[in-house]
Amino acid sequence: MHFQWYPGHMTKAKRMMQENIKLIDLVIELVDARIPVSSRNPDIDELGKNKARLILLNKSDLAEEKQNDAWAEYFKEKGFSVVKVNSKRGGGIKSIQGVIQEACKEKIERDRKRGILNRPVRAMVVGIPNVGKSTFINALAGKACAKTGNKPGVTKGKQWIRLNKNVELLDTPGILWPKFEDQTVGLRLAFIGSIKDEILNTEELAMEMITFLTEKYPGVLEEKYSIEISEDSYECLRRIAESRHCLVKGNELDTNKAAILLIDDFRSGKLGRITLEFPEDYE
Ligand code: GDP
Structure with a gap:
C-alpha cells in the first residue's frame, strides 16, 4: 500500500x-x-x-x-x-x-x-x-x-x-480524497467500497471481514449463512460457499464468488447495521 x-x-x-x-x-x-x-x-x-x-x-x-x-x-x-x-x-x-x-x-x-x-x-x-x-x-x-x-x-x-x-x-x-496512511484505514475504505481492490483481493478482503464480524458482531455470519464459525477465516469462507452453493466446475467450492457475495451483503446492509470503527478507539 x-x-x-x-x-x-x-x-x-x-x-x-x-x-x-x-x-x-x-x-x-x-x-x-x-x-x-x-x-x-x-x-x-x-x-x-x-x-x-x-x-x-x-x-x-x-x-x-x-x-x-x-x-x-x-x-x-x-x-x-x-x-x-x-x-x-x-x-x-x-x-x-x-x-x-x-x-x-x-x-x-x-x-x-x-x-x-x-x-x-x-x-x-x-x-x-x-x-x-x-x-x-x-x-x-x-x-x-x-x-x-x-x-x-x-x-x-x-x-x-x-x-x-x-x-x-x-x-x-x-x-476530498481519503488518506490511507495505515493498513486499517485502507481496509475499512475497501470494506465500504470506497477504494477498489488496491489493498487486497476480494477473498482476502472477505476473510478480513469475517475476522472482524466474528469478533465484533458475533452471530451475524452464523445466522445469515447458516454456518458454524471456524477459527480459520478461509474455512469460514468455504462454508459460506458451500451453504450458498457457490461452485465451479460442478462441485468445487468457489470461494471467490462467496467472497463477492459476503462483501455485497455487507455493503447493501443485508448483514444488518454494522459499524466498522468505534469512538472509544479514538479517545
Ligand atoms: P458522491 O460521490 O459523494 O456524490 O456520492 P453519491 O451521492 O453519488 O452516492 C454514492 C452512493 O451512495 C449512491 O449509490 C447512493 O445511492 C448511495 N447513498 C448516498 N447516501 C446514502 C445513504 O444515506 N444511505 C445509503 N444506504 N446509501 C446512500
Missing part, C-alpha cells in the same frame, strides 16, 4: 476547493457513518479553519444506531455540529436548515452588529468520493429551489442553489 502518486485531477480538485472555501461561511462535511474517521480527509480541518463546521454522519441507515449516537457525541465534543442522515431516504434532512442557522449564529450575529441584515449563509458540501454528496444535495435542495448566478447579463460566477432566504449552497461539492 504505497501510493507515491497524486494524480492531476486530485491536485485540481483541491485547488478548486481552496478557492471555493473562501466564499463560504459553513463547511458541510459528509462522512460515512460506518467509518466516521477513516472516511475523513484530515486536510479539511486546515482548509475549513475559521469556518462554521457541520458533520453529517451519512449512510447512518447502514451503521449501528447506538454507535451513530456515540459518534455524534464524539464530534460534538470536538466542537462540530452533527446530524445523522440517510440522504437516500431523506432521513434527518428536515432538521438541517435549523442546524445550519444554529451552527452559523456567530456569523449572523456579527453581520447584524455591522448592520448587515438577511445575508444568506453560504455553505459548501465536501467529502470523499461516493460518500453521498450528490445524493445529499439533491435531498436537501429538492426540486423547489432555484439556481442563482450565471444569469444572462450577470458576471459569470459560481452556481449557488438558493435553499431559502437564509441559505445558499454551492452547487458543486468539494471532493
Whole structure:
C-alpha cells in the first residue's frame, strides 16, 4: 500500500476547493457513518479553519444506531455540529436548515452588529468520493429551489442553489480524497467500497471481514449463512460457499464468488447495521 502518486485531477480538485472555501461561511462535511474517521480527509480541518463546521454522519441507515449516537457525541465534543442522515431516504434532512442557522449564529450575529441584515449563509458540501454528496444535495435542495448566478447579463460566477432566504449552497461539492496512511484505514475504505481492490483481493478482503464480524458482531455470519464459525477465516469462507452453493466446475467450492457475495451483503446492509470503527478507539 504505497501510493507515491497524486494524480492531476486530485491536485485540481483541491485547488478548486481552496478557492471555493473562501466564499463560504459553513463547511458541510459528509462522512460515512460506518467509518466516521477513516472516511475523513484530515486536510479539511486546515482548509475549513475559521469556518462554521457541520458533520453529517451519512449512510447512518447502514451503521449501528447506538454507535451513530456515540459518534455524534464524539464530534460534538470536538466542537462540530452533527446530524445523522440517510440522504437516500431523506432521513434527518428536515432538521438541517435549523442546524445550519444554529451552527452559523456567530456569523449572523456579527453581520447584524455591522448592520448587515438577511445575508444568506453560504455553505459548501465536501467529502470523499461516493460518500453521498450528490445524493445529499439533491435531498436537501429538492426540486423547489432555484439556481442563482450565471444569469444572462450577470458576471459569470459560481452556481449557488438558493435553499431559502437564509441559505445558499454551492452547487458543486468539494471532493476530498481519503488518506490511507495505515493498513486499517485502507481496509475499512475497501470494506465500504470506497477504494477498489488496491489493498487486497476480494477473498482476502472477505476473510478480513469475517475476522472482524466474528469478533465484533458475533452471530451475524452464523445466522445469515447458516454456518458454524471456524477459527480459520478461509474455512469460514468455504462454508459460506458451500451453504450458498457457490461452485465451479460442478462441485468445487468457489470461494471467490462467496467472497463477492459476503462483501455485497455487507455493503447493501443485508448483514444488518454494522459499524466498522468505534469512538472509544479514538479517545
Ligand atoms: P458522491 O460521490 O459523494 O456524490 O456520492 P453519491 O451521492 O453519488 O452516492 C454514492 C452512493 O451512495 C449512491 O449509490 C447512493 O445511492 C448511495 N447513498 C448516498 N447516501 C446514502 C445513504 O444515506 N444511505 C445509503 N444506504 N446509501 C446512500
